[in-house]
Amino acid sequence: MKSLLKKIVILLFVSAAITLLANTLLPHRIPWIEDWSNHIESKAAQKKIDVIPLRTAIDFYQIKSHRFIDARAAEEYANGHIPRALSLPFQTLDHHFEKVEKLFDSEMPLIIYCSNRDCDDALLLAIELQNMGITQLSLYIDGFERWKEYGGSVEKTK
């Protein structure tokens, strides 16, 4: 029993030593301590906004149960977007009140996205819509870049 406990402790220590070495020497090292509160996901959680990954977004897209909202700039939307997505650029939201009004009539829950995990336009738009009273919304966190990268359908506006 004592010898077994000793072996367990050795394994735990060896693993700790390897971890220390690997994360010091290997090229793909990450910081030991990170401020996760700055991440978009964390900010969304603080605002009680549901966050979904690519897999779930694809599932919702396929069953056509949700309305996709593209929060990127109009030019980015024109160059390619998730099919059937509505363009509602956060940066110029003031110019799109008609579209926002129509969202109140829509019974479909919304999925808001921007470019990638680091852009905050989708989150800011989600917060804005939430403040206006739209509660059925989710933030698709992986963004359009991953959608395209993993073979999701893309539509272009001519």
Next chain:
Amino acid sequence: MISKNKTYRFAYLLASYMIGLFLLSGCYKIFFPSEFSLAVYRFHLLPDFWINITALYLAWLEFTCAICLLFISRYRVAALIIAFLLLSIFTYGIIINLLRGTHFGCGCFSPSPLVKPMSGLNVIRNGALLLLVGLALFSHKKSLKS
């Protein structure tokens, strides 16, 4: 008696190899530490301070245990006990997140965003693996006695 001993020994080794291979199949965590730390974050069980440290350590602990289970017989039982603890922790995390409702995968084997969200199947799989670890430990004990 000898045949019984052989059966127990065979069961012990087979179960150990299976668990070792299972742990090894999750070694993406070593090559994609940032993706795995994100997976750990998404469990929402740890304070920010511990997320990266835990992700880095768990990845290498899992790998070390897998190597011991597959190749280092002297440390096999110790690795089995650690594997049991790791599987118990992972299963607890999955259950908590299923109860909370999550759209994310468990981050067990792949960093791909196409991985299916956690479900009861993950719990059943981990339950089966915990039983397998139990079987390995039981067979080892019996093989020593007989």
